[in-house]
């Protein structure tokens with residue numbers, strides 16, 4: 001099982017290894033929002049605070065949408081990433097962000 005800490009919601013949830021974040025969020029009451037779900041609108045933009053090594057590599061869509069230096073700084077598109085294993089901590093801008 002993998003674990004994701006949703007920092008703005010002060011919540012931790014478990015998921016199966018390899019699960020897509022967007023699928024995980026479907027059943028959760030978290031404030032991370034999704035729009036297009038295809039990596040083109042940026043609504044799901046987030047920052048990985050910890051555990052980047054436990055995520056899938058950035059997709060072509062993320063590389064098209066985000067600047068390389070932002071990716072290096074931990075930014076990702078939530079609709080594109082999978083949690084491979086272990087623990088990951090993410091944060092994002094939003095109404096309840098701290």
Ligand code: FES
Nearest residue numbers: 035036037042079
């Ligand atoms: S939901 Fe549009 S980029 Fe992720």
